Amino acid sequence: MAIEPRRMTLDEFLALPEEEPALELEANGLVTQKVSPKGKHSSLQRGLIKLFDALAQPRRIALALPELRTVFGGAAYVPDLAVYRWDRVAWTSDGEVPDDFTEPPDIAIEIVSPG
DSSP: OOOOOEEOOHHHHHTSOOOSSOEEEOTTSEEEEOOOOOHHHHHHHHHHHHHHHHHTTTTTSEEEEETOOEEETTEEEOOSEEEEEGGGSOOOTTSOOOSOBOSOOSEEEOOOOOO
8 A cells, every 4th residue: 555655753653564565764754655666676686685695695794685674863764685794783692684673784775766
């Protein structure tokens, strides 16, 4: 369901149910909805993930995660690709990727589709 842009607090935003495509909260409180990706967008996103996985993950340099909600600075974004330096990931005690990321990514990639 598409939403009309509106303003709310971070707590109000985080209490909303998840939607597809994802909702994002700007630092000024404006809520927007991402555009649903199409084939070329998804293919480029997949290629970038494969590139980061091949080059950075085996050497424990960086971790690339698609469509990860990151909450920081009073905002909540879902970049197409969030890349964190390996040493900045708050790994769980089991060595797994955590569910919540509360620091901005080192690299945030947003793929802009034509039109």
